[in-house]
Amino acid sequence: MTGKFNLFFRVLKKRPDFMLGYIIVFLIIIIAIFAPLFAPFDPIKSDAKNYLKAPQWPYLMGTDATGMDVFSRVLYAPRVDLAIALLGTLLSAVLGVILGAIAGFYDGSGKVAGFGSAFIMRSADVVQAFPVFVFAIAVVAVLGQSIQSLVMAIAFVNAPIYLRLMRSQCLSIRRMRYVEAAYLAGTSDVKIILAHVIPNSIAPLLAQLSVNIGWAILLTSALSFIGAGVEAPTPEWGSMISMGFQNIVTGHWWPSIFPGLALAVTVLGFALVGSSIEILADPVRTRKLLLS
């Protein structure tokens, strides 16, 4: 384990930008948890006298058209955005891994399971045949507009990615000699999947997870932006951008620009963490990086 940690720090030393990614993610999580301590104002209290104030003391990022403090809202927003993105991505991974393991492990087998495997793959094809964004909106429309629906929409949209990843891992691992040996020794299918297939697929799954959380945050805010996600006045980056949208042309840029900036930095942080895991998961690329 210390060897692994050593490797991790050597990679970070080579690529300081990865370090930046971890710092961003760490800070965003801290901000999300301790938002009430950092925020100077109540994020959903509007002050009718001080509307559309330019950034100035005490409104660090100005106020929006309803007189709410933009800075406080930007700090509170990751509570909603991160929670939805994390839950949705985790759910999609669990769903995808289970279905993908079945689809990969029983691919081409003559049993009932073989039929199930084909069915799973065709269902994934159908889900992916839809335009992603319209599909996500339709899921929210079917389930009703709520935070739970957003989580489900993200889970459904992303599950096929994990399904395909897991299936291809499964297809290559189940042909390995040690898996055949385990099979001959009488180990059950479930145990083989749990003990051999999943542990060997953890690294690419983790890399995918981290990149996907970034996407999920973008999707959450995009859905809220068009009015199919988190509703105002709940502080959320996408809905804040949408609220400030009309004020941009009159020169009041701050209600929209600041939340978008926070959103972009957060997604960038998760993307950097994702690329670092991608490299760490691949011994060849790690070696190449360390030797360069």
Add this chain to the structure above:
Amino acid sequence: MKRLYLFLGKRLIFVIPQLFGITLVSFLFLQLIPGDPAVLMAGPFATPSVLENLRAELGLDKSLFEQFLIYISNVLRGDLGNSWQTTRPVAEDLLQRFPATLELIVLSLLLALAIGIPLGRAGARLKKGVTRRTADYYGLFAGALPDFWLGLVFIYIFYTVLTIVPAPLGRIDFFIIPPPSVTGSLLIDSIIDLNFAAFKNAVGHLILPVVTLGLINAGPILKMTQATMERMLDEDFSKYGALCGLPEKVIARKAFRNSLPSVITIVSVLFGFLIGGAVLVEIVFSWGGAGQYAVNGVLNADFNPVLGFVLVSAVFSLVIYLIVDLLYFYIDPRTT
């Protein structure tokens, strides 16, 4: 040539069941959306008998199975039903809106290619330096920026502050008489009409949304070009070329030629994604495109526009994938 026909035939056989499947699934899926079109159409004060008549008129009193059969037989006659929001036939609405979306995404993808390919090529050839770093970080930044937000930033800079572009409201200013619609693309139509005022105005409206989508979608194109070309430069044929003393430029050209299939794949994926995915930028610029039409349909329980949109964009995607496969055929003689 015979190989090509066989290949085309095989592909076309699958198109019909694919389209049928997509229509069936979207039809059933949309039924799950709560909201009664009859109530929404007639308003909150309608009497039960009015609603009853309206339901019968819309065919909502029949079984789901019958409704689907009626829908399919209408679609085969080119009738996609009516939208209760615009009170017009969906086919007409789509015919007006799809060209707007297509003009936007085709130009955006061309811009994305113009940025992504040279930068990706340079990134793969160079080991260090400013260009290499730009290439390495471009994809990361482009992937992190929300496109609707970037559009707003551009509107603020170029419309509000610098006032060098027309107002972000649609494809052409209302005081300009648009050219008669021939292709649906305002640029092409205004050239046909020799209406240069309209052409200039349409270009002005196109610049910001195209730059927004182009800059962001250049990211994946760049990444794919760079990654594939790097792998090709590592292949034996490149090393052999270098050993034979071929100039670096020639080897790079060969390596790029061999990375083309992946680049074409990513462009086709982006195209399929953007048909619906450009909706956010369409909203920001009040573009009146197809994606916006579908999203409004979902949000207002207006199902025919959504079904029509899904069907037409599925046809577009299938056509694009078919063209891509034909291109593979042309580029890579090993394809069977």
